[in-house]
Amino acid sequence: MTTESALTLGDVPTISNKFRLQYEQAQSAWVLLYPEGMVKLSATAGEIMRRIDGKITVDALVAELEAAFPGAALRQDVLDFLQEAHGRGWIASGR
């Protein structure tokens, strides 16, 4: 379920087909669902993950988040999170 290779800015990530991402009203949070389990995402992680649509590149994703949350130095945090999400098998990379 895990791949070791690093994500690059040109990659187009997708939500892994082993997980389902959805917003949970009852928990006011985005969650990742998998067999008999759930990861509740932080607000920041939710903002990143919900933008992953199989079309947007990593680079464009960072730009969009920087536009949505002006003034915050997000780039490194977003890249670190995506790398972690990739390592955990939540997202897959495509080119």
Add this chain to the structure above:
Amino acid sequence: MAAAGSLPGASVTRPEGPRWLLAELTYRCPLHCVFCYNPLDYTNQGPELDTQTWLRVLREGRALGAVQLGLSGGEPLQRDDLQVLIAEARGLGYYSNLITSGVGLDEARIAAFKRAGLDHIQLSFQDSTRELNDFLSSTRTFELKSKVARLIKDHDYPMVLNVVLHRLNVDHVGQILEMAEAMGAEYVELANTQYYGWAHLNRDQLLPTREQLQRAEEVTERFRARVGARMRVFFVVPDYFETRPKACMNGWGSVFLTITPDGTALPCHAARMLPGLAFPNVRDADLSAIWYDSEGFNRYRGDAWMQEPCRTCPEKAKDFGGCRCQAYLLTGDATQADPVCDLSPHHHRVIEAVQRAREPGRQAQPIVFRDDRNARRLSAKTPA
């Protein structure tokens, strides 16, 4: 504001809604597993809920915040409305888990479930060998299960392979893990038997030895190290060999809601055995009233019900005193500490059970298969 409504000892915080809804759709099952957790008197329960009632239960559960849905039993494939329930579950936003023996799953049905939105299939095996699988379930199902495992992967479902472990198969853990790997399972649950229902009845024959468990854990660790993150292997702790109880259900009425085939709502799938507790039925009340207001769900919430040593124990926030059903089964009193805990004055009962299972003569007793004939015989002996 005057705190007029607050009573001493009464919980003032409303619990959160359930996250897990376990729909036990039927007690009918083509298998006869000796470790089944279903009640011994399952033939004595009321008629199964109809489709419309299950659809209402799904809607009410989702409105309360349940997000994981277990479709279980018995064997849920015995219900011919399963596809309708799956479709409704997907429409409502559940992540649906079909928990099955595989008996009754064919190419057409598995494809239809996929279209309806089923997320995951948990397939049970009793062992890595045909002989023991077929003996433990009292059926010839090994080949069929192997075929179903291929269907699950062909249709691109995530697969959990579940094997209940006990004395008779725990030495095969290495082969079981290799079988799971060859089948392409993403997850393996090595679920050491929990001693309720039929498993409790067969406890002397099923309890492994400590040495067997240690070897099984070592084999599991080596396997994990080899496969890395490709597969996740859960080794469900055999609590009779522990000194602290499991945090059963993550606390009574905390995240877990079971609906039995006849519509009884339970905080865990074994809770119906507890005497003096009337559990509500979905035919008579909606799930919100059941979850928040019923006596059955409120009885062991919080810690006001606890006795010593739990009441003043700093670990009570972590393990909630363990399992109420196990306390009742082993001490006759559901408000006792779970005797798995070595602080319990009844811990010796667990130690004695483990020792007794080592006595050679114990293995000679006939093992009791879960079937209708035995259920009727047993329910005649033990009033429900």
